[in-house]
Amino acid sequence: MHHHHHHDHSTVRYDRAFLIGIVLNLGFVMAQATFGWLTNSLALLADAGHNLGDVLGLAIAWGAYTLARRRPTKRHTYGLRRASILSPLINSSLLLSVTVFIAIEAIQRLIDPKPVESLTVIIVAAIGILVNGATALMFQKDHQHDVNVKGAFLHMVADALVSVGVVLSGLIITLTGWQSIDAIASMGIAIVIGIGAWNLLQESLSLALDGVPANVDLRAIQNYLLDLPGVGSIHDLHVWALSSTEPALTAHLVMLAGVPGSDFLARISHDLHDRFGIEHSTIQIETGSAFLPCMQSDCGM
Template identity: 55%
Template sequence: MSHSHGSHDHGTANYNRAFIIGITLNLALVVFQAISGVLAHSLALLTDAGHNLSDVLGLLLAWGANLLASRPPTQRFTYGLRRTSILAALANAIFLLVAVGAIAWEALQRFHEPAQVSGGVVIGVAIVGILVNTGTALLFLSGRKQDLNIRGAFLHLASDAIVSLGVVLAGIVIVVTGWNWIDPVVSLVISGVIIFGTWELLLDSVKLALDAVPEGLEPLAVRTYLTELPGVTQIHDLHIWGMSTSETALTVHLVIPGNHPGDDFLCRVSKELHDQFGIEHATIQVEQGDPNHPCGLEAEDKV
């Protein structure tokens, strides 16, 4: 078996500073929103505070996974701890959905027992939320397309800014009309926004945890490329999966009758897999197709 891999880019850029800033600002915002929400009797503010707290925990998870994923392999963990980034994204998505369920239930209870809400306080605090969430979301803007963890952080913070805008609008309506029932309505809308923004993250995380081909990579295109390589008469046992939220791995058997194509061929194929498809880690087994020694993994349904 021959093994080769392209130039590795383990994860995205170093986001330690972005994580520290984001966690600090959002934690301060959570305390500010929670105190203001209690004083103003605003469930919308408490909802936003709860969501921002989940974002803080999510940022901590993503940051921890980002640090663990950069650790080198060991004899026991031969791929290192890259997969922690997938587990962190999955845990983050599940936690958010559970939190949303609790928030939505509380909002429904408020319809039966509406509370007096201080609209002015709601507006002021929510404006602060818009500024904090927009600023911290921009810290993760550049890496959102390369890493599911970074994308999750960006989407949550960006959605928080939109949610805070909704809270501002609710506060304005309460000040103008005195309709306190707008507060739980906004809470339910906020819950819907969170579910909408989190659902894709949950699905992508589950798929990666189940070794699915990462989103944005077309397996048929990879198969076609490998099949059309010079001298290749057949390919089998092709597997493509995410080693982490930012790295893709591939294993494949190439049937090349005659002599072994050499290391130059393997290096070229690995580089092209990296450049064309973003596959960081390619393991290629070359076979000559001897019918007297068939490969046990040749059948398409064999794993």
């Protein structure tokens, strides 16, 4: 018996957040490019290019968010929910690329320090903190359990961190003249961004390969099913993600006395949803007959 609870874990709609975030960041990119050109600041021009990549990341996440909400069709019977898992895969790869870019730039600056126009850079970076911080806050609510929203959130937090580092290093350069602090701060920021991006890549790759979502306790679900009255054993227990917020489950319950009735199955479905966050559940009851062997019993739990 199959049950589907089409409830979003979040009641928040992110279309407006994505739109505002993209508009704000595009405006900031134009400002960076303009001031970078006027002040002949290679650092500002490079950061404008980096932020343009983050606008692309937001657009990818928004596209996936929109596709995931489309209704199922005869060709795509689950809809296009998987797009919300593919998006953070792309975004984590973009973030790792940014990390490598920042690290290379930092090493080059350590080897060949260049004077930094600290006042202009500080002002532009301070605006960046406001823009990226405000955008990140719009995605803060659900970044823990929606890996697609997490990708957008990490992009904005990464940019805000870079801007904080630029402001602090600019202030230190202004006060002490120590040019190398810019490169040292950049390396530290690259490490922080890299760790977040790597974790996001692992999480989204696991979901793409039908891994159990991180917020689902498979052992607790197994114990719950085994404790149900009349259940002698279970096998082929599988949990995976249909989307970044919708875990699905299938299981075979061996009940020698037979199927207790539809109310029993309905209760299981509601318990799986309310206690474990399972949005889709498919339960098959087996009576242990010799004519109903499970061909996959060695593969599942």
